[in-house]
Amino acid sequence: MPAVLSARDLHREYHMGAELVRAVRGVSLDVAEGDYLAIVGPSGCGKSTLLNLLGGIDRPSAGTVTIRDQRLDQMRDADLTRFRLYHLGFVFQRFYLMPALTALENVELPMAEAKVEKRARRERARTLLSYVGLDGRHAHRPAQLSGGEQQRVAIARAVVTDPDLLVADEPTGDLDARSAVEILTLLRELNRAFAKTVVMVTHDPRAERFVDAVVHLDKGVLVNGTGGTP
């Protein structure tokens, strides 16, 4: 299968006071279409930093990131922002829904930015909320939803523009055990039913039975992997 995502010799360094932190050191990775990949490792090993580089919300100090043959590291900010809108979907540990918007409006937000006509985006948002099991919660604001429900809304928002790649940073980190399994299952369904390519960072041990491949990161370096292509 052709690679959707390709990273070559990625490095990310930043200064913390006088100290130079090398969060990612020479990581190379390919993710094929339809893969469901987990990046695991101890706390502080650079998992989230790597994910941010792969998702285009951080710039590498060196190396390249390519999605569908387009170099993210060479794009200008506005172009990269637009690329994320149409090609990437994000799921965060803390959900990061807009508290002032309803569940429906949160899911609509990327489509509104993509200038999708109101009726069409509303229809699609409703469909997705139903798919993730939130029928009848359209008008609820995030504060009126449980953690698991909020994460479902976040997943619906992440896939609403039918992106090439879904990037999930500790999606079960703030959830109880039951909700965590539901979210992992949902991501699995999206991967299976819609061939959604998913790259997930997690230290949830349950995650390994939901994914196709696991790569291990330690001190910014890919150590080994089970499946995937480091």
Add this chain to the structure above:
Amino acid sequence: MLLALAWTTLTRHRTRTLLAILGVAVSAAMLLDMVMLSSGMRQSFRSLLLSRGFQIRLSPKGTLPFDTEATMADAGAAVNTLRADREIVAVSPVLGGQLHVAMRAGALASVALGVEPDVQGDYELVEGRAPAAPNELVASDDFLRAASARLGDTLAAGAGFDPQLQALARRRSLIVVGRARFFYMPAGQRAVALPLGTLQQMQGPAARDRVSFFMVKAAPAANIEAVRRRIERALPQVTVVSTETAMRQVDERLSYFRQLAVILGAVSLAVGFLLVTTLVTVSVNERLGEIVVMRAIGVLRTRVVVQIVLEGMAIMIAGAPLGLGLGLATARYLNSILASFPGLPAAIDFFLFEPHDAWTALGLLTVVGILAGIYPSWRAAALPIATTLREEAI
């Protein structure tokens, strides 16, 4: 959706937003008042000068009308000279003096204007009619109240009063035929107007054929400055002042008012700016995570800035109409205080509302609202996404 997001963000903290709007309203009120003050008195004075259409005033050489008690001789000849100019359509001679009215104990003094009722420009009739006979007069409400007089009453009056003899000088009986509003009198001033010849006779031989000043009305198409220069050449013994010349002199005297108004207006704008900037900054700092996530999911930096700037503008625009009402009410109150300035015509307003003043204030507030939101919003929209998300998570 950006509008909806801006609106819902503002309504999330209703009390804070409401307080900000009230603060902007106060700032807007002060700004409007300063805009009104900077031009109000000048406009009001100009309107007063032109209220009856007289564009030129003649007074004794080196003086302004009623600056001194000086008078001009040969008034009749001067009138003939002026009326000979084809571009002059009306000449109103005015003699100033005092009128004393006999009361039960002593006499009541008031300002008296000797005018030609058909061409006068000093008063406007409120009730009754203009004097048609030498022994008739019109009076202000303050005079009638003080003299306990009404229309139709006959008053024993004189140009002077000897308190020792308790006698009026050159006494005459005068009938009140009209109630008038005098344009150039201060508030509370007792004033009467009677035929010019009557007042000249009452003032005695020294006042014969003398006037305090002339008001001249030129034809609508006339070049006022050209008429003014011709009068200066024809009557070298007088000072000739056009409305424009008078306005230049008024401008010089009012320049400190305008400076004060500009400074205070700028201060009120600065206060409004700081208020909105502070509110937007606080609001943005509370939701940095939301803002960078919007960027992460594909919302352009400029659109994030627009959404935040809209919040600032919304506060300004909501506060503006409140400020308009508050400003007008405050201006009315301040005007009533300043209008009691001694010697100032009651018809002069310090705060004169023109619709373009409101538009000027609204325009300035809108610009300030935009600027107030730009810095905090641009700063927030430029934050590195990954670093900010990490810091927000801590």
